[in-house]
Amino acid sequence: MKTVNKKERVQQEVICNEDQFGHWGDPENEKFFHPKPKVLNIFPIEGKAEKLVEEVLKRDLTKVIKFRFDPINVCNLACVFCTTDLQAKHSQISLDSFKKILEKTSNTCKRISIGCSYEPLMAKNIDEYLLIAKEIISKNFKEKPIVTMITNGLLLEKRKLKNLGFLDWIHISVHSHIKENFEKIEQKAKFEDLVAGIKDIRTKYKDLNIHIEFVANKENKNDIEGFIPWAFNELKVDSLNIRRVSISSYAPRSYLEQSLKKNMLIGISDEEWNDVQFKISKSWPSKLSTTPSFNSEDQILKKQAMTDVIEL
Numbered sequence: 028m029k030t031v032n033k034k035e036r037v038q039q040e041v042i043c044n045e046d047q048f049g050h051w052g053d054p055e056n057e058k059f060f061h062p063k064p065k066v067l068n069i070f071p072i073e074g075k076a077e078k079l080v081e082e083v084l085k086r087d088l089t090k091v092i093k094f095r096f097d098p099i100n101v102c103n104l105a106c107v108f109c110t111t112d113l114q115a116k117h118s119q120i121s122l123d124s125f126k127k128i129l130e131k132t133s134n135t136c137k138r139i140s141i142g143c144s145y146e147p148l149m150a151k152n153i154d155e156y157l158l159i160a161k162e163i164i165s166k167n168f169k170e171k172p173i174v175t176m177i178t179n180g181l182l183l184e185k186r187k188l189k190n191l192g193f194l195d196w197i198h199i200s201v202h203s204h205i206k207e208n209f210e211k212i213e214q215k216a217k218f219e220d221l222v223a224g225i226k227d228i229r230t231k232y233k234d235l236n237i238h239i240e241f242v243a244n245k246e247n248k249n250d251i252e253g254f255i256p257w258a259f260n261e262l263k264v265d266s267l268n269i270r271r272v273s274i275s276s277y278a279p280r281s282y283l284e285q286s287l288k289k290n291m292l293i294g295i296s297d298e299e300w301n302d303v304q305f306k307i308s309k310s311w312p313s314k315l316s317t318t319p320s321f322n323s324e325d326q327i328l329k330k331q332a333m334t335d336v337i338e339l
Contacts, residue, residue: 048086049079051111051144052278063087069128070097070144071118080124084131091132095143096125098156102146104179105214106202107286108244108293110277111144119150126159133167140175148182157190181216183224191228196236199225203247204257212246214282222262229263237264243303244272245292251303252310269307271300 049068050059055075060082067088072078099119102111129136139160141147150156157176164171173195180199191197203209206218229237239258243251251269258264274294277283286293295303 046090048083054079061086063090065090066093066095067091067128067132068095068143069120071100071120073100073115073118076100076118076120077124080120080128084127088128088131089135091136093138093140094128094132094136095140096120096128097143097145098125098141098147098153099150100145101149102179103149103181104146104216105282106179106200107212107214107246107282107291108242108272108274109282110273112278112280113145113282114280122152122155122159125156126163129160129163130167133163134169136168136172137170138173138175140177142177146179146182147176148178148186151186153186154188154190157188157193161190161193179213179216180221180224184220184227192232192235194235196238197228198238198240200240200242201225201258202242202244203250204254204261205250208247208250212244225262225264236266237262238266238268239264241267241269242272243269243295243300245295248295248299248303252306255307255310269303271295271303 046061046063046065047068048059048061048064048066049070050056051068051070053059054072055078064086067083069079069083099117100115101117102113141156147153160174174193175196175198176194177198201221202212209218210216225237228235241254255267258267272294274283274287283293
């Protein structure tokens with residue numbers, strides 16, 4: 028198997044996470060409605076799709092530098108460690124609301140992330156959101172922000188997106204290269220659909236940075252040595268982040284809550300995590316990048332092949 032050629036490193040500015048508007052854990056609590064936010068977390072609330080939009084448009088948005096946006100509040104998968112309430116009734120934020128927020132943040136916003144907690148490709152008209160972002164950024168923004176989509180990738184081929192090339196990054200959740208393990212973790216998914224979708228966008232969009240997010244847990248901790256070269260050489264991705272699963276907190280009606288009630292073993296011990304780190308260092312492709320850098324925070328382990336910072 029041939030190794031992909033090394034690309035120039037992509038520099039990304041680190042920007043703040045303070046002064047946030049909106050909180051997924053308590054969406055209607057006004058204490059999270061910052062009067063002059065720097066970060067926006069906008070998503071539809073069950074039965075009140077436009078609630079956060081209505082509230083945020085009342086605020087002073089002249090300091091916003093990061094806009095996290097979920098157009099829809101559902102997902103097509105049931106990942107065993109997912110901490111989000113994914114059993115809420117379908118709600119979707121309108122294209123016009125998305126446009127209004129983009130216009131009001133155009134002077135300062137440096138980063139736009141689409142699909143932070145839910146699956147953006149579940150919005151059948153997701154390509155229209157991308158087109159609006161493309162048009163507003165071209166017309167109104169002083170500087171082009173970094174635009175990212177976060178997805179599980181299963182609907183990439185079905186949606187046949189025409190504006191995907193506008194993105195700077197696409198983050199795709201993939202938690203094993205072994206079909207049986209992948210489909211056990213990402214329930215309702217078909218491994219072949221995922222692989223075909225990623226290979227398709229890699230072929231069509233040579234300049235799109237493809238990032239893979241791998242959550243290490245009890246089911247896949249032994250897959251890592253094989254997963255790393257597979258992701259870089261078979262899928263031709265640009266960067267990979269491996270992080271330790273978190274089971275300490277989760278939303279009611281989340282799939283993690285269901286998994287724990289079924290006594291499924293999800294979390295990994297400190298000893299197992301140390302072993303994971305060793306396997307990563309051993310199998311990391313030195314021809315692709317420098318030595319993997321371990322973040323000082325115990326929860327996050329950044330694997331940076333083509334980029335200095337991966338940030339949503």
